[in-house]
Amino acid sequence: MKLAVIGAGYIGLITASCFAEMGNEVICVDFDEKKIDNLDHYRLSVYEPGLEDLIRRNCKGNRLFFSTNLSKAVEDSLICYLTLSPIYREGELSDITYYLAVAQDISRHLNGYKVIVNKSNVPVGTAARLQKTIAQELAVRGVEYEFDVVVDPEFVKQGTAIEDFMKPDRIVIGCDNERVAELMKELYAPFVRTNRPIIIMDLVSAELIKYSANAFLATKISFMNELANICAITGADINLIRLGLGSDSRIGNLFLFPGLGYGGLRFSQGVRELIQTAKTIGYTPRLLEATEAINQNQRRLFIDMISAYFHDDLRGRVFGVWGLSFKPWTDDIREAPALTVINALMEKGARFKAYDPQAQKAAQEFFGVSNTAISYAADMYEAVDDAAALIINTDWTMFRTPDFNRLKSRLRTAVIFDGRNLYNCQKLTQLGFEYFYIGKKQRTA
Ligand SMILES: NC(=O)c1ccc[n+]([C@@H]2O[C@H](COP(=O)([O-])OP(=O)(O)OC[C@H]3O[C@@H](n4cnc5c(N)ncnc54)[C@H](O)[C@@H]3O)[C@@H](O)[C@H]2O)c1
Ligand SMILES: O=c1ccn([C@@H]2O[C@H](COP(=O)(O)OP(=O)(O)O[C@H]3O[C@H](CO)[C@@H](O)[C@H](O)[C@H]3O)[C@@H](O)[C@H]2O)c(=O)[nH]1
Missing domain, CATH: 3.40.50.720 (NAD(P)-binding Rossmann-like Domain)
Structure with missing residues (x-):
């Protein structure tokens, strides 16, 4: 499949290179020109064991490309992953204003059916706001392309992210129709050949699962510290x-x-x-x-x-x-x-x-x-x-x-x-x- 991954940060690089490793054609986009230039020379701004080799191999295999050109990446892809970092402020819900601005930007370049997938940790309800933003922009353009918004929470751990991505315990997919659920199952089928589950659910539940998993693990740690x-x-x-x-x-x-x-x-x-x-x-x-x-x-x-x-x-x-x-x-x-x-x-x-x-x-x-x-x-x-x-x-x-x-x-x-x-x-x-x-x-x- 043809994918765009928007945001060449830590999760963007893991997502893009692992999907490319499974044979997909992936364009990884970032607005930071220096970052993209560095990536073109295999210079990474993050450390993760095995990531540089994975990027090198897939770039050389012409399955992974880096670019600052959002419009071309969107036009050429069926699935657009959002791997941006929302702005976090203590005591508030993360600010997703710029996240929605990127979604609006993507909508300006929709040229047919597309799936927009959120992989970032964002407040519950973000998927609905993405749907609304994209629909509004398409209305402004006066075009009627179909699109789906999907929530695909990422559970990888820093230090073992590639292994975690390639052999996930489970894949959680939040979506609201059968067609896109089938497409996402097809995308992930090579990662779950050992019969790991792909769990399909509504958008809000998928958004809440990521927070729940992290909070549960954090609570386990605090429980042990209290016992200590x-x-x-x-x-x-x-x-x-x-x-x-x-x-x-x-x-x-x-x-x-x-x-x-x-x-x-x-x-x-x-x-x-x-x-x-x-x-x-x-x-x-x-x-x-x-x-x-x-x-x-x-x-x-x-x-x-x-x-x-x-x-x-x-x-x-x-x-x-x-x-x-x-x-x-x-x-x-x-x-x-x-x-x-x-x-x-x-x-x-x-x-x-x-x-x-x-x-x-x-x-x-x-x-x-x-x-x-x-x-x-x-x-x-x-x-x-x-x-x-x-x-x-x-x-x-x-x-x-x-x-x-x-x-x-x-x-x-x-x-x-x-x-x-x-x-x-x-x-x-x-x-x-x-x-x-x-x-x-x-x-x-
Ligand atoms: N780091 C982890 O272990 C981990 C694990 C699971 C999920 N997540 C979630 O994934 C998301 C991304 O995390 P990260 O650590 O990769 O963040 P990051 O800050 O490393 O990466 C974000 C990237 O997006 C780019 N960007 C920002 N605005 C852009 C725009 N308008 N167009 C194109 N590119 C743009 C930035 O330049 C940066 O390279 C977060 O929500 C995080 O919570 C992170
Ligand atoms: O028994 C333990 C296990 C971990 N930790 C600490 O907990 C923190 C988090 O560890 P870990 O979960 O391994 O690292 P992360 O890379 O932050 O991964 C978490 O956060 C990711 C991003 O949300 C999720 O994708 C992962 O599933 C989730 O484990 C670290 O400070 C560890 O030292 C402990 O104190 N005791």
């Missing part, structure tokens, strides 16, 4: 509780890891946006509000734990930091717990030497290149040289089994604050570390 805080008082072991809980097949092992809480734009904004959606229709979503509050508190508890160990005297102390990104296998630091932790300790006078395999550049931009309170290390051991303690914010795989003797010899004092519960406390104590993790029993006075 109870463990910190009772002395129960949160890591064993996780194993005991997860082996119940009704609960499952995934998304039960306690820690610094969830980060990244999608969970944080998603939960807040679902709260906002509920409030605008007069419902108070108490569980979701608790999910978000526990998540924010988790970072505060970690900061307090570090601060209390040094009797709140952090001035001039240097900490080694492992992990800046909000999760492994990404360079994304948006809503990363690491930033909150570092900022709060920095305000108390602490200094940092940080290591992250991908996110150092983004962090340097965030904290400022001339910020002398934080420097960046070439490797994970250099980060802890002469440090008062190691702080772990992200569970990159390389941090899971470090050389503890080397670590100990390079730290000034063998103290670890682990925000991701990577290690066995007993083992680390035997090795001579003071080891603090999420849910560890607090010392009684």
Whole structure:
């Protein structure tokens, strides 16, 4: 099939390259000329394992093209995917004004039946507003082309996005007629050959599903963090509780890891946006509000734990930091717990030497290149040289089994604050570390 993907950001690139990989002909459009020029030279503004190779292969196979020409992309395609980012403002529903403006632009170039598919996280009701905008523009043009609006929520995770897209657990399609449902099933058939379901539903339900999935997972994480805080008082072991809980097949092992809480734009904004959606229709979503509050508190508890160990005297102390990104296998630091932790300790006078395999550049931009309170290390051991303690914010795989003797010899004092519960406390104590993790029993006075 011929597809246009509008918005060559993270989701646009994944969508365009994966559809091209399945043999479709895809034009990926962005209004940012520099971005398109870079993509033509295989220079990506996002890091995602395997994405560059996928783009290279499909461009060379003449199935994937990049362009700034929206009109040609729309005219040449049957299906137009919207992969833009709506404007998010704290405490409000995302602003989709410019989203609708792009839909209007698309309508100006409709030259026959087209399907306009939304893949972005947008407020409930956006599909209906897209339908209205397109119909109005066609009326202004005085043409009567048929069109359908589809909601195709994206569930990929950063770091495993290609695998998630190519082998989805399920495909959810929101639409309002049989013809377009059949077309979407045809498009996705190659991705679900192992009998994964394609679930067809109405537009509003499909819009709500994306928020619901993210909010459910976020709630699972906050539930575990709440339990960890109870463990910190009772002395129960949160890591064993996780194993005991997860082996119940009704609960499952995934998304039960306690820690610094969830980060990244999608969970944080998603939960807040679902709260906002509920409030605008007069419902108070108490569980979701608790999910978000526990998540924010988790970072505060970690900061307090570090601060209390040094009797709140952090001035001039240097900490080694492992992990800046909000999760492994990404360079994304948006809503990363690491930033909150570092900022709060920095305000108390602490200094940092940080290591992250991908996110150092983004962090340097965030904290400022001339910020002398934080420097960046070439490797994970250099980060802890002469440090008062190691702080772990992200569970990159390389941090899971470090050389503890080397670590100990390079730290000034063998103290670890682990925000991701990577290690066995007993083992680390035997090795001579003071080891603090999420849910560890607090010392009684
Ligand atoms: N990042 C994720 O993990 C993820 C996962 C699932 C869904 N989503 C959703 O997908 C959407 C896109 O997210 P993203 O991370 O790819 O955003 P992004 O900001 O990386 O990409 C948006 C792209 O659209 C381009 N753009 C903006 N206006 C345009 C216009 N008028 N014409 C053409 N191009 C235009 C921008 O230049 C940018 O390249 C969001 O709603 C997000 O919530 C993201
Ligand atoms: O047991 C766990 C699992 C995750 N996390 C944290 O939760 C956050 C989100 O992790 P993850 O879901 O793996 O990353 P995302 O790439 O943000 O993916 C989420 O957001 C995407 C965009 O909406 C959706 O497509 C995905 O389905 C959804 O998992 C990260 O900060 C993780 O460190 C935990 O604290 N404990």
